[in-house]
Amino acid sequence: MRYLWFSMGWLTLGLGVIGVFLPVLPTVPFLLLAVWAFARSSPRLGARIMRHPKFGPPIRAWRKRGVIGRRAKIWAVSGMAVGIGWTIWLGLDPRMIAVQVLGCVVVAAWLLSRPES
Numbered sequence: 125m126r127y128l129w130f131s132m133g134w135l136t137l138g139l140g141v142i143g144v145f146l147p148v149l150p151t152v153p154f155l156l157l158a159v160w161a162f163a164r165s166s167p168r169l170g171a172r173i174m175r176h177p178k179f180g181p182p183i184r185a186w187r188k189r190g191v192i193g194r195r196a197k198i199w200a201v202s203g204m205a206v207g208i209g210w211t212i213w214l215g216l217d218p219r220m221i222a223v224q225v226l227g228c229v230v231v232a233a234w235l236l237s238r239p240e241s
Contacts, residue, residue: 126165133161133169140179148203152182152196159183185241192238200235204228 140154155173162170174180174187185191208228211221 129161129165133158133165136161137173148207150200152179152186155179155183156186159187190238191241192235193241197235197238197240201232204232 136154137158139149140151140158143149143151143154159170159173162173174183182193182196185193205228208221208225211224
């Protein structure tokens, strides 16, 4: 089981690193998953991610207090709005757009209900 958590940690860490360079892919949620997986397989790697000067503070804030920064909320909700705009602009099936809008509204409502740092 340890190898499964270790593999999941590296996979989500890789996705988080890609998210640093690709604006449509979130970084911190993937790093949160990586820390969670590494806590079960390699606590040293999880601690190393949490000590990172840029990504460590939001991860620690989430783990300790469930806090999400205002800037992260704005980026996330803006990204969802842009994604919905693209699907409308592309003229996709209205049912697909409705499912996307519903999912984004639920996620945005949850996200906005989290405390801010």
